[in-house]
Amino acid sequence: MTxxxxxxxxxxxxxxxxxxxxxxxxxxxxxEEARPLNAYVTETPEKAxxxxxxxxxRLAKGEGGALEGLPLAIKDLFCTKxxxxxxxxxxxxxxxxxxxxxxxxxxxxxGAVMLGKTNMDxxxxxxxxxxxxxxxxxxxxxxxxxxxKLVPGGSSGGSSxxxxxxxxxxATGTDTGGSIxxxxxxxxxxxxxxxxGRCSRWGIVAFASSLDQAGPMTKTVRDAAILLKSMASxxxxxxxxxxxxxxxxxxxxxxxxxGLKVGIPKEYRMDGAPPEIAALWDKGAEWLKAQGAExxxxxxxxxxxxxxxxxxxxxxxxxxxxxRYDGVRFGHRAKxxxxxxxxxxxxxxEGFGLEVQRRILIGTYVLSAGYYDAYYARAxxxxxxxxxxxxxxxxxxxxxxxxxxxxxxxxxxxxxxxxVAMYLNDVFTVTVNLAGLPGLAVPAGLTANGLPLGLQLIxxxxxxxxxxxxxxxxxxxxxxxxxxxxxxxxx
Amino acid sequence: xxxxxxxxxxxxxxxxxxxxxxxxxxxxxELNGIFNWVEMxxxxxxxxxxxxxxxxxxxxxxRADVVNDGxxxxxxxxxxxxxxxxxxxxxxxxx
Numbered sequence: 001m002t003x004x005x006x007x008x009x010x011x012x013x014x015x016x017x018x019x020x021x022x023x024x025x026x027x028x029x030x031x032e033e034a035r036p037l038n039a040y041v042t043e044t045p046e047k048a049x050x051x052x053x054x055x056x057x058r059l060a061k062g063e064g065g066a067l068e069g070l071p072l073a074i075k076d077l078f079c080t081k082x083x084x085x086x087x088x089x090x091x092x093x094x095x096x097x098x099x100x101x102x103x104x105x106x107x108x109x110x111g112a113v114m115l116g117k118t119n120m121d122x123x124x125x126x127x128x129x130x131x132x133x134x135x136x137x138x139x140x141x142x143x144x145x146x147x148x149k150l151v152p153g154g155s156s157g158g159s160s161x162x163x164x165x166x167x168x169x170x171a172t173g174t175d176t177g178g179s180i181x182x183x184x185x186x187x188x189x190x191x192x193x194x195x196x197g198r199c200s201r202w203g204i205v206a207f208a209s210s211l212d213q214a215g216p217m218t219k220t221v222r223d224a225a226i227l228l229k230s231m232a233s234x235x236x237x238x239x240x241x242x243x244x245x246x247x248x249x250x251x252x253x254x255x256x257x258x259g260l261k262v263g264i265p266k267e268y269r270m271d272g273a274p275p276e277i278a279a280l281w282d283k284g285a286e287w288l289k290a291q292g293a294e295x296x297x298x299x300x301x302x303x304x305x306x307x308x309x310x311x312x313x314x315x316x317x318x319x320x321x322x323x324r325y326d327g328v329r330f331g332h333r334a335k336x337x338x339x340x341x342x343x344x345x346x347x348x349x350e351g352f353g354l355e356v357q358r359r360i361l362i363g364t365y366v367l368s369a370g371y372y373d374a375y376y377a378r379a380x381x382x383x384x385x386x387x388x389x390x391x392x393x394x395x396x397x398x399x400x401x402x403x404x405x406x407x408x409x410x411x412x413x414x415x416x417x418x419x420v421a422m423y424l425n426d427v428f429t430v431t432v433n434l435a436g437l438p439g440l441a442v443p444a445g446l447t448a449n450g451l452p453l454g455l456q457l458i459x460x461x462x463x464x465x466x467x468x469x470x471x472x473x474x475x476x477x478x479x480x481x482x483x484x485x486x487x488x489x490x491x
Numbered sequence: 492x493x494x495x496x497x498x499x500x501x502x503x504x505x506x507x508x509x510x511x512x513x514x515x516x517x518x519x520x521e522l523n524g525i526f527n528w529v530e531m532x533x534x535x536x537x538x539x540x541x542x543x544x545x546x547x548x549x550x551x552x553x554r555a556d557v558v559n560d561g562x563x564x565x566x567x568x569x570x571x572x573x574x575x576x577x578x579x580x581x582x583x584x585x586x
Contacts, residue, residue: 095570096569096570098563098566098567098569098570195547196546196547197547197549210545210546236552236554239551239552240547240549240551242547242549243549243552302535304531305531305532305535308528308529308531308532309532311525311528311529312529312532319506323507326507327572328572328579328581329567329570329571329579330570330571330572331570331572332572333572333573337582338582339582339583340581340582340584341507342509342582343581343582344507345507345508345509346509348506348507348508348509349508349509349510352508357508357510358518358521358522360506360508361499361502361503361506361508361518361522362522362525363506364502364505364506365494365498365502365522368502368505375529377542378532378533378537379532380542380543380544381537381540381541381542381543382532382535382537382540383542383543383546384540384541384542384543385535385537385540387543387546419521419524419525420524420525420528434546435546436546436547461547
């Protein structure tokens, strides 16, 4: 029951082969049994069963939306009315939003069922889910002949683990520098970061507002197309939501990739990258070529400046966005302080974790008098150059194929002492956020010791349909049908 | 450019983060590691490059200047760490 995809469960529900209540009950049980993975921070079983019953009533009448009766996991960055939302931080404590984010409201309007809220790096700042105030999430995957626990990627690590371990049919994630695509790649799942402006940011706890974008995390490319259709909308509550109608992405999956021009950026061949990554990348290009695509080498000359640019722009925006957590109106408040400044300083010091504090300090520094031009203004100019690189190559090609990550999942604790080493996880994904483009991670193979690796397809702005079609071509050629062994139920 | 202990103390003050004295030095070291890494941006000539202000080509939208939400003060108080009726309570601000 729990290994249904969105598409297969939707069809089974419509054909009355299963009920949403049966499906939801099975998933609620799977979620409870998988607590050792720490993928969920808040489970909402009563709500899930109630929503499932309501869906069954609608389905029985032949009614219902595109996601009617389909159980989903929601990243804890999305505000959910009446359900605790923490963004993985102690500073939000037991914050219960009095409103619903636009993306999740769209999902409930389409009939989806909420199983609970998933763990994540604090304020989405991390690539391993280890900065969460709720503790790390463990990757359902383990290397062959090893018992060492691996990270599920981050920041949407609870969502990626939940999808990979069949603890939901699909999940929502958010992606500021790679936080959907990197965790998807290291858990053998599909992750799509849409074009900036495609999904409303309203009601999503803000990290870096010019980069943040919500997207689907699913078991298949088709499911990503289905879920994106319901997540995306034109939202008057988000001034950066773009006025372009949402297409039927699932319908647009058909048609194949004959004549598709695929660019291979030479700057993504990194020194010191594992040979397995390069081999998989070559294989991906061959798969697309065999299905009629035209492969060409391209150049994105400013690629190496993307990560340092990101680590100025994102902390700068974060330091401004996180100024709202002051211990006055909601969230954690320090005890026993006598003046207002100490109230702010102590509440923030107690509530924010170390990585968040580090980024607030970086952001405050690069925006401070005397340093603004040297750092922030320069980074915003580099961002223009990085985006221009893409504009240039898209005169010649339709999509770009790259590896999704520089390596497979690593062990818990391996990179947590070296911030720059951790930041390098996003080397292939971060350019896409800086340029506002859509990017899709698709599982494409296993390493010699049995860990999943993914490939990334980057598209033109608002051309999610083409990367989904190319992603489907890779998915079919790779025939990736591996699943992790279930070790957590015994734990 | 290199960040020292006093700079960290000053930024922490601007950021309203209480940083214990013994943490200032290690934090300066960490921040310098990151700032040394971003130094590579200085290799690029950005003299004639405009700063990016919007990543998608869309004008910021206008909306009608009307009240369309609100009147929920009591609901908002449910998340307040300390409040009296619909007022947030803070330490004394004005002497």
